[in-house]
Amino acid sequence: MLPRAKKPNSGGDEKEEPVAVFLIHRFAKIPLYYFLNWHVLPKLFSETVVELVAYDVAFPALLTRLSDVTAREVVVRSFTALSWIWESLVFLDGTNAILAVLFVLTGVDQPSDWPPIFGYPSGMCGLRKFWSQFWHKLAVRPYSNYGRAFARMLSLMIPGLPPTVTGAIVAFVIFLISGLSHAAVSWRLGTSGWLDLQWFLLNFAGCLVETLVLSMVRRLAKKAGRTRELAWLERSWLGWFIGYAWVFAFFFWTVPLWKFPTLYRELVKLERWASILSKMTIVEG
Template sequence: MRAWIVTFFLFYSICLYNTIHDALAFIFVGTGFDNPEDWPPLFGDIREATSIRNFWGKFWHRLVYRSYTSYGILISKHIFRLPKSSFIGKLFINFFVFTMSGAVHALAIWQLGYSCGAWVELRFYIFNFFGVILEMAAMAAYNKVTGGYKLNNTLSKTIGYTWVFMFLFTVLPKSQYPKVFCSP
C-alpha cells in the first residue's frame, strides 16, 4: 500500500500538473498572449532525484519556490537579522520554504472540506526539511570517514533513488492516510 501511495502521488501529480500547464500554455500561446518560452516545463528530469534535496530542488515543480524564498530571505534578514549566506540563514530560508509549502497545502485541504489531514500535510513538508538535513549530515559523515571517496556512479544513483523512495515510503502515507478516512 505504501509503495502504491508513493508511486501514485508522483505520477498523479506529474500528470495532473503537466496537463493543466500544457492546456493553459496551449491557450495562452495560441491566442498570442504569451510566447512558448514563457511556459517552460514544470518538472525537471526525474533522473536528478537522487536525494531529497534534488527531488525538491531539481525534479519537482518550483511554482512557488521563488516567492517563498523571497519571503524567507526578507524575514531572515530584516526580522532575525541573519546573513543570507550564513549556514543558519540558509537553514532558516529552507525551513521557511518547506513550512510555507506545507501551510498552503494544509489550507487547501481544509478549504476542500476535509475534516482532518491539514496538520499532517504540514508535518509532511517539515519532515522533508529534516530529511534534507539528515542526508546532508549523512553525506558529511560519509565524506569524513572515507576521505571523500566517490562510489561508482550507478551504485551512487541506486543508493540515492532507494533513499528517496524509502523516505517517501515512510513519510508520505502519514499525510495521505488521514485524507482517505475523512474526505468530504
C-alpha cells in the same frame, strides 16, 4: 512566478526551441498522460490491490510494527508513495501543456514564455534534489523571499550566522509555508488537522538529515584521502541507486502518515453506505 526560459545569446550556438517542436512536445503529453492515468494505472492497481478497503489504510505508522507488515501493505504503501507525485505531474504539467499549446498556437506567447514546470526524473536522486531540481517551482520564489527576509532578520539579532544555517532557515520557511498553504486548502475542502504541515516539516527534517549525513561522509572521505573515490561512487550506478532508494523509502514511510488518515475516513464512509444500501430491498407495487 515561473522563471523565464533562457534567452539565446546573439551570435551564439544556443537557439530557441522551434515553435513546431515545442507544440509537438507539449501536445504529445496530453494523450500520453490521459492514457497512462485513466487506462494503464487503474488496470495495474486493480491487478495488484484489487479493491482498497479501510483496513488497508488503518495503520499509517510503520517503524513500530515492521514485523507485522504484509505484502499487501507494501503494495498499497508503494502506490501511495508514488501516486501523489504522479497525480501532481499529470494535472499540473498536463494543464501547463494545454495552456502552452493554446497560447503559443494562437501567437499570444512564444515558446520561451512556457518553460517546463517539472524537472527530469534524474532530479529525484536524493531528497534535496527531488525538491530543488525535479519538483515544480510555482511558489518557490515568493516563499524563498519570505525565507531570506526571515533569515536576514535573525542574522541581525544573532550576528555571525554561518551560510549553512542561513540556508537551512530559508529551506525551513519554504517547507513551513508550503505546509500551511496545503493545510489551508485541506481545511477549505473539509479536512481538519495538520497532516499537511507535519508532512512538509518531515520533508525538511529529511533533507536536513541527508545534508548532515553527506557532509559527514565527505569529511571522513577527505580525512582518509578518498575524496576522488567517493565522487566517482556518487556518480556511478550505485550512487544513483542509493539516491533513488532513499527517496522511495522516505516517501514509503512518510506519505502514508500524510494520506492514510484522510483516505481511511473516506473509505469508512463508503463502506457504511455500501452496508446500508446492501440491506435495502426494492418493494414492487
